Amino acid sequence: MVTASPSARYSTYHAAMPEGPGTAPVIRVLIADQIAHIVEDLAKLADFSDQVDVCGIARHDDDVIEEARLRRPDVLLVSSAMGGADAATLAAQLADAAPGAKILFVTPPGVEDGVAAPEIGETVAPSTTGAELVAAIRRAHGVDAQEPAVAAEPEEPMQEIIPRRPRRAGRTRGEIFLVYSGKGGVGKSMIATNLAVGLSIDTGARVALVDLDLQYGDAGVMMQVDKHLTSIEDLAQHGEVVDPEVLQEVLATGPASVRVLLAPASPELADLVTTANLRAILRELGKTHDYIVVDAPAHLEERTLEVIEQADQILVVTAFNVTAVKSTRVALKLFQSLGVEMDRIAIVLNQSRQKVTFARGDIEQLLRFRVLVQLPFDTRVDESIDHGQPLVMSEPRSEMSKQFRALVDYLTPDAAETDRAHADDRARVPASRRRFSLGRRQS
CATH class of the missing domain: 3.40.50.300 (P-loop containing nucleotide triphosphate hydrolases)
Structure with missing residues (x-):
């Protein structure tokens, strides 16, 4: 019995969409929601990287407007609970921060009436499937959801193994x-x-x-x-x-x-x-x-x-x-x-x-x-x-x-050179923490 490679088996997760060169660029999406929901959305969109690129995320209310201004996405996938304001006010703030970006609100069942409005546009439920979510993103962006013309993208480069650098001289933090x-x-x-x-x-x-x-x-x-x-x-x-x-x-x-x-x-x-x-x-x-x-x-x-x-x-x-x-x-x-x-x-x-x-x-x-x-x-x-x-x-x-x-x-590339039998009274001070950019990576 011949068993398919993971690439072939993994492809069964993809929706039946045409492949090959086309004319439409990949849609850049910013997700603003709680971290658990962000992970769920990333899982849904993982199979559609030829159509949707998650260019950034915002986990907290205070980050939404700033991230929209920095990332300038094509579509904002935003929880209706974000921003600390009603949906219409938040939509206006986002439109000012990222002119031209379309907004797609993720709205729990039963509260759509408080969100849906002509100036806001379409909403989706948290239970939306990956294919449905991509279709909604494409509609929000003004692209035909049924017949996508996907632009051919260069293959993502392979991340090679990069040797670790020895510990910085004088570093005292573990x-x-x-x-x-x-x-x-x-x-x-x-x-x-x-x-x-x-x-x-x-x-x-x-x-x-x-x-x-x-x-x-x-x-x-x-x-x-x-x-x-x-x-x-x-x-x-x-x-x-x-x-x-x-x-x-x-x-x-x-x-x-x-x-x-x-x-x-x-x-x-x-x-x-x-x-x-x-x-x-x-x-x-x-x-x-x-x-x-x-x-x-x-x-x-x-x-x-x-x-x-x-x-x-x-x-x-x-x-x-x-x-x-x-x-x-x-x-x-x-x-x-x-x-x-x-x-x-x-x-x-x-x-x-x-x-x-x-x-x-x-x-x-x-x-x-x-x-x-x-x-x-x-x-x-x-x-x-x-x-x-x-x-x-x-x-x-x-x-x-x-x-x-x-x-x-x-x-531990420096293990052979470093004396690890430290004295008990060795002076130690905490080093400054590295902060990741929460999606502000420069392209």
């Missing part, structure tokens, strides 16, 4: 490595825990692991510290100032002396941890650790975005299945819309099942990203998780462990 996946079940937490332990073993560095999956985190089980009595919830009351002594008491000590900040014991406690609180925690961890590995949840929310801003490297985990690759493609597009530098992103491909039906090269072509590390299938992974013993320790000679060492080598 580096943050974020492990993220747009889809659950691809081995993200396994990768985060093995990476943390591998960093400690291979470099002798001081390593912390933060379980940011605040509702259903598994780092405690995987590191055999799930019986530890304190977690990140115990730091929540400290707000923007975290006592370093209290932080040290809250941290558990896992394999290879990795310090672990556990997720709350119960899902309902997740909301106690604010973005400001997380920022303070990362700041304090950076003073006493060389590397902080953050295991992020599969869904995007404000706390994850905070770590994206601060991260020195973002490891995006994907797998040999169509849905995982599709989610990864959406995540990469979102990072691009946020203005995240592409050299801060690396792809880790995990073979989580024994047989795969397509090749690594197919995934690279679809993502337009080279894979940094491919982790092989290993039946011992589940056993290592059950025993709370990361595979890099229990099976150090395995091919899996070899690939983790390659990942550590990539992340």
Whole structure:
């Protein structure tokens, strides 16, 4: 039986539209909504990149007008709840900020009457499908939705692997490595825990692991510290100032002396941890650790975005299945819309099942990203998780462990030259935070 490549299988997600050179340019769209809805819209539009380009996003009321003025989109896809004003007033403000742009309001069922007006134009429901949304965007832009004439675009360049630079001389803040996946079940937490332990073993560095999956985190089980009595919830009351002594008491000590900040014991406690609180925690961890590995949840929310801003490297985990690759493609597009530098992103491909039906090269072509590390299938992974013993320790000679060492080598180009046996009284000051541009990337 012949199995199609992911590119061929992925094409089944596309609506039946003609391909080939045409005359109409790609429509530039700015999305203004809550982050969860932005991610949903990006997923819907991911299959229509030959017709629609998301040129920017706005997550907060205060950003909508400014982003419209900066990005000058063809169509604004705006939640009717944005802007802090009625739809007609917001439409007038947007028209002034981005003359010529068409506005398409996303309106929940039951409130259309308060939004629909001749000066506002068409509205769409949040439940609109990808094909329906693209058709509405094309109508708003004044293009026939039924017979699109799509302009031929040059192929997006492949993002090659860019070697990391050694740590800046005199840098005193620990580096943050974020492990993220747009889809659950691809081995993200396994990768985060093995990476943390591998960093400690291979470099002798001081390593912390933060379980940011605040509702259903598994780092405690995987590191055999799930019986530890304190977690990140115990730091929540400290707000923007975290006592370093209290932080040290809250941290558990896992394999290879990795310090672990556990997720709350119960899902309902997740909301106690604010973005400001997380920022303070990362700041304090950076003073006493060389590397902080953050295991992020599969869904995007404000706390994850905070770590994206601060991260020195973002490891995006994907797998040999169509849905995982599709989610990864959406995540990469979102990072691009946020203005995240592409050299801060690396792809880790995990073979989580024994047989795969397509090749690594197919995934690279679809993502337009080279894979940094491919982790092989290993039946011992589940056993290592059950025993709370990361595979890099229990099976150090395995091919899996070899690939983790390659990942550590990539992340720590200065490990051979840097003395990591720091004195306890070493002076440390927090470095300024990198801020991403929230879609203000210059074209």
